[in-house]
Amino acid sequence: MAKIKKVLVANRGEIAVRVMRTCRELGLSTVAVFSEADRSALHTRYADQAVCVGPPPSRESYLVQDHILDAARRTGADAIHPGYGFLSENAGFVRACDKAGLTFIGPPASAMDAMGEKTRARANMVKAGVPVVPGTEAPFASVDEAKAFARKLGYPIMLKAAGGGGGKGMRRVEKEGDLESAWRAAKSEAMSAFGNDAVYLEKFLDEPHHVEIQIFGDSHGNVIHLNERECSAQRRNQKVVEETPSPIITSQLRAAMGEVAVRAAKSVGYVGAGTVEFLVDSSRNFYFLEMNTRLQVEHPVTEWVTGIDLVAWQLHVAQGGVLPFLEPISPRGHSIEVRVYAEDPSTNFMPSPGRIQYLRVPSGPFVRDDSGVYAGYTVPNFYDPMISKLSVWAPTRAEALARVRRALDEYVVKGITTNIRYLKHLVEHPLFQRGNYDTGFLGREHQRLLGEEHPELVKAALIAAAVHAHQLSEKQQAQVAGLSAGGTSGLSPWRTAGRRLTGWKRS
Amino acid sequence: MAKIKKVLVANRGEIAVRVMRTCRELGLSTVAVFSEADRSALHTRYADQAVCVGPPPSRESYLVQDHILDAARRTGADAIHPGYGFLSENAGFVRACDKAGLTFIGPPASAMDAMGEKTRARANMVKAGVPVVPGTEAPFASVDEAKAFARKLGYPIMLKAAGGGGGKGMRRVEKEGDLESAWRAAKSEAMSAFGNDAVYLEKFLDEPHHVEIQIFGDSHGNVIHLNERECSAQRRNQKVVEETPSPIITSQLRAAMGEVAVRAAKSVGYVGAGTVEFLVDSSRNFYFLEMNTRLQVEHPVTEWVTGIDLVAWQLHVAQGGVLPFLEPISPRGHSIEVRVYAEDPSTNFMPSPGRIQYLRVPSGPFVRDDSGVYAGYTVPNFYDPMISKLSVWAPTRAEALARVRRALDEYVVKGITTNIRYLKHLVEHPLFQRGNYDTGFLGREHQRLLGEEHPELVKAALIAAAVHAHQLSEKQQAQVAGLSAGGTSGLSPWRTAGRRLTGWKRS
């Protein structure tokens, strides 16, 4: 395979920046593609070159294969990294890249065919002897077919998009009466997210854990696994917090799941980074859920505990390189990631696009921020509202929990509403602290995760609000009187500090 | 020893924030002290409580022991962390803390007595069988005494402050004619930095490496070392870049230096974090230089390769805890730190205080920023101009070098001049890349490190300058004509993108 010199990243936001960071470290040139809504986006600014690929809606820009391929041709890129979402799991796009003589950084189209369409993946896994969740063999042509099958399987069931992952196009359905509207919503979301509205269904397992195995294959037939990630903290089937190691996985179970994941990947001739997702029930049986044939949003936690740059490995194997090592490695320490969204948890997680007036991201020991935004940037309302991924590492889970709390305390985003407080309440929740949470956790604890008032902070806020009002009113009066704002120079704080005697102390 | 509940950090800037971060993770309350110039400083804002301790000059605030102790009493702090510099190596302050019933987070006064005054430290090390650089036994009372001794030792010599480290109060003297002015400058700097103007002298070794060993002791007599740090990239005896492992240290030499460092620490009953600095000559002989009896600026690189939070260990042993492990550990991977200063390398590193208009710090995989500033903050002109420490980790030195370059590319500081470009040229320098640099490196390569013009970037800058001038002029004319700035809406960039044909391509 040819040596890569210039990589076009067919994505936007944090993952585009993430991929370009590694390209830059490896001395590779980078090309961004951007929609009209992303002219000022960080990835457009971060790349060496940038090409506009169409109007704001993804269907008219990021999902238009010809526009992406034109941009590659025009800039002389020799490889395409798809990130996650968009065209990352589109086997047709992989074939188009092959035809255009471009290296697609991901698995071969054949592996994607076998795993990308979820119903086909299930059938292939059954053949390879991998346990699967009971469900459909193929997508349904009509809602009536779905209804008939669901009646046989028994409610509750899960409706899922065949064409992609990431919680998009997924709906839990409790009873037949809800199936039709869920069907419509799932199909519409699936179309807008993946350009493919095929939908299938699965038995809904009661409060399972969502645990996934990171695997990596090279073009020489080697496949290894890089341990698991616990992803059960989900709402609307959208992951919110991920960690590794999983608090519920023993080293025996890790080895068993790793072996199955490697077998699954090998059975389809997998090359590159991939993730095999499992549901783990309360008896610690595990079932194949789906395979994500691309880099995962939550890959940083795996990087923390293995020291591996997964994007660097992707580029390495895409150029025909052999995996740097072939034995499974034990996770070192513990890592937690939280996803920061531009959304308001108190209004049913309504997205909150808009201008970021001020931004201060956490840092310090063993804290990583993967952000796709910057101070002054306007978060557009066309794309996923995730603005950043915050991840931490520590020797133990308890220390990692303390660290992620500390880091969340440091996060300042002004101008738009984010879920930062919600995340803080989440990592402070006793069940989460004990590592005892399944996929129903966030739904059950929603009210508690919105948080309660701290009387001490309400008092501080009250004082602040009153002084603020007073300062505004003084300023106005000064302007009216034609005076300068005044009154803030003169006396030295040191000289006045003596006046600060006793008073209100924190308990 | 009593359990610590509230820690007063007797310092400012990045190190105060660094210490408070760990305190917060451990659930300890924090108290900041601040001078009048630091009312808006990040550490003042980061702490749970904050007390003003005097006017801007350190001598009237951060160095006034009574003000610090008053602040601790007033807020009910039970421990004091001194950071580095200021009172961190002042045995008198340790005794004052002991007397006030406050836990001083650092070594006992007796160990500081033995190691803090550098001439005494040398004598103690000779007694313990540790090799030292030839030089004075005691500080000099007068410049004439110094002159006489220097004549005996032979030029060049180093004048050094007995009371502290960090490159302050240090002067290299080439010939007798320069001694008097160097003496005056060293004493004045020493007084302002440490409140102690005692000065001694040492033989100047030709182009040695500066390699230091991190040691850690507990109150049960255990002392271990945590490997070395290479600190030879210095200017004016001020470290600029540090890394671990040192490119010139073999595992045999590491073990030998580690053993000597542990012996040195044990000989003075050392407890807590400390650093034994050595000069290593071209034959790889090593000489004790001094011991820093506190946390070192460059401690993050050790944290990266060991996974240890050194501040957490300091708090642990200060409460009587036993060291978590007692065997030396091998460094894992490689770490590099660069110090970001508010200074202008092209005007002899003139400090450049002022308002930071915009700040964007690097992040992403294995990048850490320890910063003491924020966007909107005005860097005052009273203190050390270091605004941030950027550190990275990678499995190998080559990867760490690529990562630190990438991270430096991402650093944006507007409003003040910084040494970021200089640092970039430094880590890109072929000798640095090969790991072949001694303490004379930065001086010899100064001109090259200032950088040269890239014709391609000059062209881009020229185009940018012209368009910028045009935009300003259009804006002015629009204002004069009473029109809105106009002209930026209407046509869609997508529709106009077709007009971007061939033209100037990057080579």
Next chain:
Amino acid sequence: MARKTTYFAKNLAQKNGQATPVEVESLGNGLYAVTLDGHRYEVDSLVLPHGAVSMIVEDDSYNVDFDGKGDEVAVLVRGEVVRFDIADERRIRLRAAAATFQAEGKQTVSAPMPGKIVKVFVKVGDLVQEGQGLVVVEAMKMENELKAPKAGKVTEVHAKEGTAVENGAKLIVVE
């Protein structure tokens, strides 16, 4: 200049809560004396660039951010948000005068953000229950259902399926 003013603040999280009086006196030099529940606090309030405030209350250090317009202000302190309706006596009198007419029973459902109307479930004249879905707006790849704020009758429907709407656009009125 009024150096001493009493403000009345109502915590908006507490329904039917009482307004708390807070007296603020400027001491100059960024210092204020604040009297609340009979206690006097000395407050050092430093306004930073970008509008954040560093507030030290008797040694306790708080980073405070404000967001709001008119008399309603959201105060962000140590990661928590508290919303107040706050005004001085003069403002309260003005507000009382302005509040002569208010359509108590009429509730407008507006677009909470720019997006696309994908579904409208009601038409003029429909009777709806509180919490019943009225309209689905798609934005940022998510579908968001807007619900009836009260039980009543739909009197206006401005939302149309397939059309784009701006932030704050009036969609449905329930009376």
Next chain:
Amino acid sequence: MARKTTYFAKNLAQKNGQATPVEVESLGNGLYAVTLDGHRYEVDSLVLPHGAVSMIVEDDSYNVDFDGKGDEVAVLVRGEVVRFDIADERRIRLRAAAATFQAEGKQTVSAPMPGKIVKVFVKVGDLVQEGQGLVVVEAMKMENELKAPKAGKVTEVHAKEGTAVENGAKLIVVE
């Protein structure tokens, strides 16, 4: 509005360098045609909040920052700084008219930052060599020696040991 203007830019790093003519034409919509050395570049220049500019020149993406006043501008691009003296023809004529009187041989040494004068080495009437130390200013714990910009005679000394000075304060004049 002048939609097409020629600017003359001199790279300040090159002593006695020629001014390069650059023609800029507004195409609307943030697009400009720039002609330089006979080539025409199409430039998409987007001004971001905080004054940074995202510039795309025939697909090449640059983040650009500007710092300067009057006709002198420092351009920061990909971590490198290039300083230009740039003006259009009208400005150049104005400048030529204003430059009738200029004290060629007189050089002022000013405080580069606020600090304290710790040492003054010269007095009025002293003859100095280029590069000779004149004054030591202490700031941020560092001592900085200010040197003579040219050989000549000291004609004014405003620096006084032990006093504080502001940024830009005139300290010494050498003629």
